[in-house]
Amino acid sequence: MNQGIELDKVGRIVGGEMHLADIHLRLEPGSFNILLGRTRAGKTSLLRLMAGLDTPTSGAIRFDGVDVTRWDVRRRNVAMVYQQFVNYPSLTVYENIASPLRLAGKLSKQEIDKRVRDTAAMLRLEPYLGRLPAELSGGQQQRTAMARALVKEASLLLLDEPLANLDYKLREELRTEMRQIFKDRPAVIVYATTEPTEALLLGGRTAVLHEGRLLQVGPTLEVYQAPATERVGQVFSDPQMNLWEVEVAGAEARLSPEVVLPLSGHLRTLAPGRYRLGLRAHHLQLAPSSDTDVKLSARVEVEEISGSETLIHATHGKLSLTAQVEGIHRHPFGTQLDLYASPRRLFAFSPEGRLVAAPESTAQEAAHGSH
Template structure:
């Protein structure tokens, strides 16, 4: 079982919260603690101003959706969605009214009589989501619910999810390992690394201003490019191949070595220099991948392995010498401890 370090985290009430971290970073454990499936060895879990640490799971009014499609195997779609209401002894007419409404919302109306085992993966996961929605739980935990779905369905449900839950007024916690997913879902994000909460805040703020190198790494795919640069007075030097003006945020800091982090889409290779404030460094192409509408180029720049991501299809041969344009507006600076400097 993943060990969770001392963690102080207060999720935004009635909002869409994302837990972002790599596999085994403790997302599931944190969710299990919130759900009450796991007891913390120390510390407390509070919900809506109440200490719920010792409240058993079935009394916490939560719903959970998993990566695997979990439904009652022998039930119809209707009975599956109705199951939390049946446990709560809601009367029949109310059950059918609420199930119909939720089924409508998730496009399951035509499938209500079908056996869940005969449904496609997407339909099974919709059923599981409907079960979580119908309960009108105060806390909804979604543990990588879209990971096992195919690309198209994932896109579609990812768009629908925040909308579905915004109406319910529930606090939603959504675990994922994909930075892109966190950005698309919006709301608030907590980044997790090796059982530690690294940063929590509005998703877009965390993406723009990660508090440290770890957080920048978690929140970037392909991984953020890093290199060591040195600052003296008002200028920054990158291995003698490029110099640029020190950004305002860094001006008052002491001179010395800093780590620069630059996201792959802030590196361009195309002939013309990138717009705006940029410098050019020499690089060697290691590998070129084309992904539909974009190109991902793996580079060697001053002994660092870098990745550039740009739209349009660019073809390079391996070993080719190229000019790498760094968009300086996209540079993040970290001190020797890895903390971001703004």
């Protein structure tokens, strides 16, 4: 009976340095799972343990109830795709895709041919089957590596930031195809990424990692909309979430000597005391979205153009503000401008960093991205 994969209190220490600590994670058969975390969060370490490339220092790994903790990669039915385009340079695309099937030695030549061509068609590689990897674009090389992993029909498919080395346009193109490529596969799929937007686009379930620890696991949209802690909110926001310390008294919170925030909606239940309010950067805007928005008079520190958007880093008194606004804007250092925050979009965290109140979000809102 398929029970999926279970990591039970898994830890890994290398040279006295903690890479992973007390990871408990259950991955259901046929599930799509995202490991979201910044660089050095422990994503690759965790993938390597699941693949059997490394062995945990503590804890157990079970596949369908069988303890495989000490099994090496050759004994596990696993396929892995890396950031680097890992292909055999002297083999054609066809032979690259066919290589794991030939190695297994279980299929006839006709069966191998059918499976290679079916997988190549799914990844739009048919025109390139006779070419060598060096004759391909970066996107085509990564498609080839993915095809080689998929053709095995392994019970566990691991993808370690597979789009990280592609240019922006290719990343967008492959991201939109990913969901279709992985749809209805019986394998457990684990996809590691540093990008919140990628996690939202791919869906499934997300496990948030930080400094080797698992912070929160759940349906991707739920984790985005209700981060259990301030740290999860930060990991699931790019650029980072604005965080402002406030004192709640009565039915209002004071953001600065000049700005008072009336508490309504989901914030109405906050008891008196200190909190940290979080606001994602794309909810801090140059114009109000409703008459309940709070105006923050700000001084521009620096601006960054990012594609068709502008990141404005500014200050309001002691508060640091980061706004992500559509279009190309140019505000020189020191420019005074007004930024608007919607109370409906604010998260409230306790002084210890636990979520106290979250906005009533919608799927449509999250589809804007984790900006």
